[in-house]
Amino acid sequence: MDTINVPIRWDLDSLYYGLDINRLEKHIKDLLERLVAIEFDSYSKILGSHELMIISEIITEIESIESFYYCLTTEEVEASSLRSLDTNISTVKTKVRQILLDVRKSLRNLSEEQYENWSHITNNRFVSELVKGGINESNAEREISSFSKETLSSFEDMYIQLRDQIKVKAYFNHLHTELSFAEASRLAMSHTELPEKENIFKELNESVALQANIFASIYNQMVGLRLTLYKMKSIDYLDETLKVNGISKEALDMMWGTVDNYREDFTTYLTIRAKELDKQRLSWHEYTSSSEEVTYKITFKEAVDLLSDALENIDSNMVEFVKEAISKKWVDAEQRQSKSPGGFCAPFISKRESRISLSYDNSIDSARRLAHELGHAWHFRQMKNKPSLLFSDETFEMTMAETSSIFFETLFINHLIHHTKDITLKTAILESKLKRSLNYLTSIRAAFLFENDFYECRKIGSLNLEKIEKLSLVSQEKAYSYALREYEPFMWMKYVQFYQASTPFYNYPYTFGFLLSTGLLEMAKTDERFPLKFQSFLSDTGTIPLELLIKKHFHIDLTQPTFWQNSLAQLKIDIESYKKYKT
Incomplete structure (x- = not known):
């Protein structure tokens, strides 16, 4: 691509009043x-x-x-x-x-x-x-609905306050110290020295367990309130989430059913990784936490160039868009204490702009995150600023929200793997890609199974701590096809997604977006008209349910297995490539 200015601080002054x-x-x-x-x-x-x-x-x-x-x-x-x-x-x-x-x-x-x-x-x-x-709602129905939303929000706030008050005593940097929940979580999952990482993970779980009964009470209350409201409306507990995500129960069941049919491939890969680490089977923490077997640094400019090169093979308009976003200072990549982990893309639809925040540290992960957030920004650029009386959270389906972002991210990682000559480095990048893919297909599958089973059991009455922990472990055993030696009993306490007041069953749209973007990326390789179709698809966001939108633009029936099978076949190809590079 042409040389462009690559500032790493964004321009906020052109939006409203800067810091005034x-x-x-x-x-x-x-x-x-x-x-x-x-x-x-x-x-x-x-x-x-x-x-x-x-x-x-x-x-x-x-x-x-x-x-x-x-x-x-x-x-x-x-x-x-x-x-x-x-x-x-x-x-x-x-x-x-x-x-x-x-x-x-x-x-x-x-x-x-x-x-x-x-x-x-x-x-x-x-x-x-x-x-x-x-x-047509009665006054009573409106009042009950309003009361439910306020109460659920109160429970969410209660959860966050309780979680943020947790202090974890741990040995870190050769010192005995006290960590916040967020700090301990980050170190337990991303610290590169395994002994310290494992110890912090253990101390974190022990600290969380002290508050387990309160977390259980909050979650029981939230689910119980929702079930009462659904009973009054004569709807199933999945009806609300399916409606806001624009898909049918048939499509969701077909997606999960197809994922379950590929469990043997997941198990194969987990077995390979265990042998590489000289273990019979991995624990949940050993598998999901980060590792730096090979260090590979990518500067911010290199990441922008690599993403642009990757996008050139799909749509030159995407390349010009990335140039615009970077040169016009939409991205803030600077590392600052005031930034929380991760990143976000904030849309300004009427101005046809976005602003992206991330802490860029020259790692592959931060380069991947940059691609992900620019994918969100590309989506927002396609959306039309139509007059509406609805807020975007009422029309912007999460199943759709993660599609363009994961499309950009996957394209970037594939390009990086393809153009990396060093086999050791290529294998390490592919391993990180497989871990990310399996997270969408196993960790999120476990979360959905747990949530679904909890709702079913909660119909009868509140669940005690022992029952909740058992549901958590059983759901993970199923999702990972019994391939791990230990699981995470406190998954349901650590993840705020379970306590989202406005979004029940928050997790599965990520799996949906991952598989949808993977399938669309394969279509892009052979369909000359794909760029136009994809832009039209994104610009129609919220106009009709997503399932119908996909059928309209790509003639895909999500209630049939073919599309899901084609998406998941790419995972099998990656696993085979990984095995080949390792031999």
């Missing part, structure tokens, strides 16, 4: 005042297209401000200012939702003729979204 929080707060206050004026008008009339369009514009604006807030959390901004900003953003979102609830309530009181007259002169999309939002 006071000006941003005033902007949010102005949005709230506009909403209050609209709310006052709604007392005397049914809101029409003009007022609803203003609300739609405010939704777009406040979501961009919320993205900007996430960016500010990585900067040296006072915690009190961030809390205030977060509170004010939530206030505006709550006011929007309250106004729209009142509109739906007013619509319920209209005569058929009045409703027809109103809908005839109102934007069709707004009418559809208001009706979809539940104008």
Whole structure:
């Protein structure tokens, strides 16, 4: 690719007011005042297209401000200012939702003729979204639903506070020290010296176990509340997650069924890895924690060049997009104490821009993460800024969200493996790829099995600690096909995904996105029209359920095994390549 400027700090000044929080707060206050004026008008009339369009514009604006807030959390901004900003953003979102609830309530009181007259002169999309939002719900149903959301959020907050208060006493860096839950988790899974890593993992589990009964109580309460709500609505506990992810039960079952049929291949690879480490079988921790058998450094510029080279084989528009994102300072790759582990991509749809945060340390993993987040940004670039009365979390399916990101990530890793000449290094990169792939297919499978079994058992009554731990272990044994010697009994306590207030069954969309992107990547190799299809597919995000969207653009039926089998066949090829490189 052409030489481009590769700054590692992002430009926030072109978005709103840079680090001037006071000006941003005033902007949010102005949005709230506009909403209050609209709310006052709604007392005397049914809101029409003009007022609803203003609300739609405010939704777009406040979501961009919320993205900007996430960016500010990585900067040296006072915690009190961030809390205030977060509170004010939530206030505006709550006011929007309250106004729209009142509109739906007013619509319920209209005569058929009045409703027809109103809908005839109102934007069709707004009418559809208001009706979809539940104008036929009774006041009692709305109140119960609102109470459930607030209570679930309280439980999530309780979980996070309890988890963050955990202190882990460990021997680290030749000193006895006290670690936070986050620090201990990071070191236990990523520290390169095995003895210290294993000891920290053991101490972490012992510290978590002290709070196990409280975690069990919180999770029992959350699932019990959801099941009560679902019973009132006469729906199954999977109905909600399937709806928000745009897929059918048949498609989900077909995906998992096909994954289960490949367990023998998973077992084969795990056996190979155990022998390499001179063990009969690996433990869960030995397999899932990081190892640096070979050190390979990739500078930020090299990672950008490698990704661009990889994308050139698919779509030159993607290459130009990466150039734009880097040269226009969308990416903040600097390592700072204020940054949390991992990374994120914050969208600004109306501006057709994104901002990406990650701590780039010249490792393969950080290069992979850069590709992943740029994949998200490519997705956001394709999305149209259409007027809507729905917030993006109501339309942006997680099954779709992880598709473009994993597409970029996988393409990057494949390119790196293909162009690496050193066999030892090539094998190490392939090993990291296989570990990532199996995480999507085993660890997340175990999480789904646990969650599903918990919901079934919770229908009868609360589960005690012994029962929960047993479900956790059994689910992992099944997912890993009994190939490990020890498992993680506290998986259900350590992962915040189980306690997400707004997203039950949070985990499986990652497996879905992984297999979908893998299958689409194979299609891209032979279909000349793929770039256009893929862009159109991403731009249609949220317009119709994902399963129908895939059928529309790629003529794929996800309720049939063929697509899933083709995706999983790539894993088998990688395992065979790994065996060949090792011999």
